[in-house]
Amino acid sequence: MALAAMILVAGCASKSENIQATYMSPMLYESYSCEQLAQEGHRVAARAAEVAGVQDKNRQNDTIKTTVGVILFWPILFANEGDGQTAAELAQLKGQKKAIEEASIKKNCGIRFENTNGSK
Secondary structure, three states, X not given: OHHHHHHHHOOOOOOHHHOOOOOOOHXXXXXXXXXXXXXXXXXXXXXXXXXXXXXHHHHHXXXXXXXXXXXXXXXXXXXXXXXXXXXXXXXXXXXHHHHHHHHHHHHOOOOOOOOOOOOO
């Protein structure tokens, strides 16, 4: 039973902090000024925070469904969201933040993104 539960939990959405950034080349931002990099960085960071909240809510919902499924009604397990479009968008946004930061470093703009999980 415990093994079955672990397998089912594997189908749950990932924590936002565990989603890895998709590689984005800093060359995308080479024509940006420091001010433009800062503005784009702010926009991307705000959207990333919003999407991370949705991803974490998806994880919470999947965890609840899995618990109910294992204990009471297994067909609900098919309703788990897993990692889908939200996770893909978050990975892309994390990649953009990293590329903006790398472009900033190259131009000596000093833009750095704060993070709590080791990924940018």
